[in-house]
Amino acid sequence: MKTICFYFQIHQPFRLKRYRFFDIGNDHYYYDDFNNEEIMSRIAHRSYIPANYTLLEMIKNSNGKFKVAFSISGVALEQFEIYVPEFIDSMRDLAKTGCVEFLSETYAHSLASLKDPEEFVDQVKMHDDKIEMLFGQRPKVFRNTELIYSDEIAGMVASMGFKGCITEGAKHILGWKSPNYLYSSAAAPKLKLLLKNSKLSDDISFRFSNYEWNEYPLTADKFINWITALPETEQIINLFMNYETLGELQPRETGIFEFMKALPRFAEEKGISFSTPAEIISKLKPVDSLSVTYPISWADEERDTSAWLGNLLQNEAFEKLYSMAERVRLCNDRRLKQDWNYLQASDHFYYMCTKHFSDGAVHSHYSPYDSPYEAFTNYMNVLSDFIVRVKAQYPDSIENEELNSLITTIRNQASEIELLRKELKSAKAEKIARVKAEKAVAGESKTKSATKKTVVKEK
Incomplete structure (x- = not known):
């Protein structure tokens, strides 16, 4: 049975103000607060919040059969908390349905995976801590900034304990293969890969309201029929896109929200389900492994990091x-x-x-x-x-060299402190166990003594 995996990216940077050469050394605040607030508020009220209500309605009307995944950068979450806290509340309502999965990524929506493994790991942990604090979920599946992925990155992702990763179904990597299967990483065989179906994703993201497109207008039944017509063995259709697609890139007037609302009904008629990345990874086995020597992404025609x-x-x-x-x-x-x-x-x-x-x-x-x-x-x-x-x-x-030596010393000290902490914890546990054992022995002695006295009295 075919299943659709919807994933949406939510990210907004802290945009910089106009910062002149003469400001260097004099002004240490870099951000355009007015512009950041205006953009966050506008996109949230035109796109993010209405889209959340739409997805919540879809989940309720389908009795929980519609499912969706999000990745939200830490810097975007910080801005939501400052400028649009009601978005956080509406996202919590979605999380409570049990039909929404939050994916892991870098806190800063950074390119650290291409340069600094230590920074990369630190940011992923920082991001996942934030997600768990706000939404009560610890991410199980990873997606890198702009779906950037390579064999080297796969090794780092797997070492952090993730079982799955989502990335672009780049043609120069797949060749004749289809993105509509579950794959595994050649560099880290236990890491499963979900690949974006670019054609179907972009039909919604970029072509939905294009009057010159030969398939215009795109309706929910037509879209589901395209998925139904795919080969029977192609069971996973990964629709990955920016969340601004709903309401911003494709404004409300285009009918994008009505299109989304109609999808679950037509999908159910065709026996097509909806799944989160974690569900797919837990249920299906990879059909093949993929090797990605040079980093790929979902940007531009080249699908590389040149953007x-x-x-x-x-x-x-x-x-x-x-x-x-x-x-x-x-x-x-x-x-x-x-x-x-x-x-x-x-x-x-x-x-x-x-x-x-x-x-x-x-x-x-x-x-x-x-x-x-x-x-x-x-x-x-x-x-x-x-x-x-x-x-x-x-x-x-x-x-x-001196800096590296200092860093090594600090890390060694941290390791020694952690070792001593574990030894102290172990010693405390042993002491508690010993005290309990001594009390138990003492209690047993008192019981025997009391029993002897009772026997003597009875005689």
Whole structure:
């Protein structure tokens, strides 16, 4: 029986204000609060909140048969808490249905997996702690920023205990194979892979309201019939997209919400179910393994990482940012660590993309800058001030070798403290057990003594 796996990405960065060269060293606050609040409030009320109500209605009307998965970045959750707390409440209502799964990702929606394994692991844990605190779920399936994936990343994901990962069904990786199956990673065989069906996902995300599309208008029964017509052995249809599709990229006036509401009814008529990623991974076995030597993503025609790291501007900013990683991890300055998270958001590098016009139009749609060069200049000004603050705590006079030695010492101390803590816990447990045993022996002696006295009295 065929099953549809709906997954939505929710992410919004902390956008930077216009930060001049002369601000470096003088102004340590980098964010455009007015713009961030306006964008978050507008998208939440046009898209996220109405979409939540729509999905909740779909779950109730289908008696829990409709299911869906979300990944929400930590930096987006922080902004929801500040600007649109009612979104958090509506998402909790969805979580209570038991039909919603929350996926793991990096807290900052960062590119750390491509550069810094330690930072990557730290951010995943930080993100999952946030999800568990807000929604009472500990994510079991991983999705990386913009579905970025490779064999190397698979190894890191598997080592963190995840059993599944979702990514792009890139044609240059699949070849003749279909994305409508469950696969496993060649690098980490126990890690199962769910691949995006790009054609069907993009029919909803980008073509739904396109009058020039030869399949316009797209109706729920037509869409379900396309899925029904797929080969019988192709059992999983992964529809992965940005949540802004519902209400923002495809405005309410296009009928997108009515389209979504009708899907469960037509799916049930055709014997098609809905499943979360964790359910699919637990029920089905992979049909084959996939090797991905170079990182893939769901962006642009190339389905690679060139949208973020495809030019000299992006790479210079990227390298300069992560050159501070070890120093930031040593500090305990809350504001500095917060800025470190916000500056890692992949969006900052996306705004610097200089691809040809057809792709550039897509990139400029999301950018608050007039050009990639303006994005680069503004980001580097901010980054320069950030680096000044980091080096004020850990200056250049501390060489990398000395810094690494210091980090090793701190880690060793942390390991020793943890070992001593375990020994203390074990000693306490032994002492409690010993005291209980002594009390038990003493109690037994008293009982025997009392029994002897009773026997003597009876005589």
